[in-house]
């Protein structure tokens with residue numbers, strides 16, 4: 001059997017990721033993987049529904065808070081705490097999506113930003129979120145009663161499994177009958193309406209699915225790093241995920257993950273350099289977008305004429 | 309013309325041979341009235357051409373009929389049911405399919421996928437996000453047959469965005485036909501097509517109208533008057549948002565007002 005380029009590349013990437021903790025710090029890898037899943041979830045909206053959300057931190061950070069609270073205060077086991085955070089993000093996605101979906105273009109982005117800011121202020125003020133400190137010292141526990149998340153390597157493989165499953169789910173959604181309709185709506189909304197599709201329902205479904213998987217990423221991150229803070233819900237986080245996705249390539253399955261690894265890698269490489277990190281990352285981003293208009297992965301895919 | 313008794317009929321009338329009707333339909337854009345008090349009637353099973361000079365309001369009428377524009381006043385009836393308040397998608401699901409003057413395709417989907425997404429509308433699978441795309445393969449044969457009808461079977465796997473303009477128009481017709489509509493609204497279906505494609509598409513439109521025991525209706529905006537003469541059972545001439553004349557091609561061709569309206573507009 002001959003493997004498609006995408007399958008072979010996926011297998012290579014998986015092999016590299018399985019071997020990675022011998023070479024790279026697991027903490028770095030886990031952070032990158034959580035952001036990879038977050039960016040991939042965001043890309044479901046931007047790349048396949050044509051919707052630019054500027055409020056995705058709400059789902060990532062919202063799930064982080066719920067997971068942290070469930071694990072620390074309620075004493076839930078890790079898998080249930082993550083599930084709780086993920087479902088909370090789904091519910092939040094339904095509420096925010098229902099309010100934002102009717103707006104078009106920049107108004108949609110502004111609405112999502114405004115709603116996410118409301119959540120930010122709620123978390124800043126609410127008694128259970130710990131204000132500026134956030135929720136710290138979240139107990140890690142044993143995932144499914146087996147995997148000790150306190151062990152960096154074990155935790156890394158658990159995160160890798162979650163990120164891989166998340167990507168698999170996204171791949172399935174994009175390449176499903178629903179995904180076909182979604183792409184049609186993205187390509188030409190008026191035409192989709194004229195074929196009898198109530199386009200808002202498809203956009204809302206995509207919005208909820210995207211929020212759910214962003215929540216899975218946020219909940220996982222809160223647990224393995226034992227912390228949920230305002231950083232996770234603030235607007236800069238929404239901006240970062242847009243940058244990662246653009247860097248890697250909109251509307252490619254692998255692009256957001258590549259963008260996430262690049263930007264997390266760059267950040268940690270620059271952290272000790274004394275350079276102004278945001279400015280350098282901004283400059284790298286601008287250079288990349290100018291040179292690779294479709295993002296790194298999008299550009300490579302276009303050159304090699306394969307869908308990545 | 310309409311049966312005079314119809315004009316004062318109650319809003320819901322029994323299904324007659326009138327499939328589509330507008331009553332006092334008006335559309336104003338900030339004071340400019342593009343369609344004025346239009347009483348337009350289409351009989352079931354006919355090919356009805358809507359012609360008129362540029363800017364007469366033909367596309368606006370189509371947009372009103374399919375609710376892509378909300379009327380300023382007036383009513384629209386399909387099969388005797390008032391559909392003035394329905395959404396574009398609901399109108400499509402009632403069986404009113406349309407094409408667009410500027411070709412409307414899904415550029416990143418292949419030609420096959422364009423047609424298939426229309427076929428998919430009737431399947432419960434349209435919301436299945438957990439299933440593989442291969443579950444749609446059952447629709448491929450029908451999609452290919454529709455592409456063959458418009459001469460595009462060889463280009464089935466090409467992204468619609470890369471097709472030449474005439475092919476896009478043809479693809480749009482195939483996609484609209486995939487809805488198996490009861491009423492087909494075609495806005496300049498032949499624009500941008502070469503001579504050969506014009507002949508094929510005209511023949512397709514005629515064939516299409518004859519399906520369903522001749523109960524299917526086609527309303528067509530078209531500047532190619534040769535084809536209009538050839539295909540149409542009835543013609544309505546629109547000018548400045550109002551009906552200038554209506555009748556068979558012979559009636560229209562003999563009409564003095566129509567000749568004057570068309571003088572110097574570049575159409576003959």
Ligand SMILES: Nc1ncnc2c1ncn2[C@@H]1O[C@H](COP(=O)(O)OP(=O)(O)OP(=O)(O)O)[C@@H](O)[C@H]1O
Pocket residue numbers: 337342360361362363364365366367368369409
């Ligand atoms: N959305 C709109 N806003 C403002 N004016 C509009 C709008 N749509 C159409 N019009 C105006 O209404 C008039 C009728 O336009 P319409 O497109 O219906 O003409 P048409 O008969 O289809 O012409 P053509 O043969 O050029 O396609 C034109 O004067 C046009 O400028």
Ligand SMILES: [Mg+2]
Pocket residue numbers: 366367368409
């Ligand atoms: Mg027009």
